[in-house]
Amino acid sequence: MPFVRTSINRKRGHTHHVHLVVAGGDNELKALAFRDFLRDHPEVAREYESLKRRLFSRDDAGLFVSQQAYAEATGSFIAAVTEQAVAQGYPRTATTP
Numbered sequence: 001m002p003f004v005r006t007s008i009n010r011k012r013g014h015t016h017h018v019h020l021v022v023a024g025g026d027n028e029l030k031a032l033a034f035r036d037f038l039r040d041h042p043e044v045a046r047e048y049e050s051l052k053r054r055l056f057s058r059d060d061a062g063l064f065v066s067q068q069a070y071a072e073a074t075g076s077f078i079a080a081v082t083e084q085a086v087a088q089g090y091p092r093t094a095t096t097p
Contacts (some may be wrong), residue, residue: 022068028089029086030086030092032090033085034078035091036085036091037082037084037085037090040092045069048074048077050083051074051077052074055070055073055074057096
């Protein structure tokens, strides 16, 4: 079964944004590592939230014209956190403490 991630953004005129990846594949493991790391490190989660809020404010002002522009703006943060998470043994599994 594929890993599915969704989000809702009614301000852009659509209600969902879906990511599909192969279960057990590299993209799934990276997404889970990022998620688990944010859950274990609330200060990093707040930093990510702050970044997203700033970008969303810009988006509302018309400066971000596409989902791609938003993804590019958050990409370096996500990549850095994901790299750190994987280096520390994320994602957590049922057998990982």
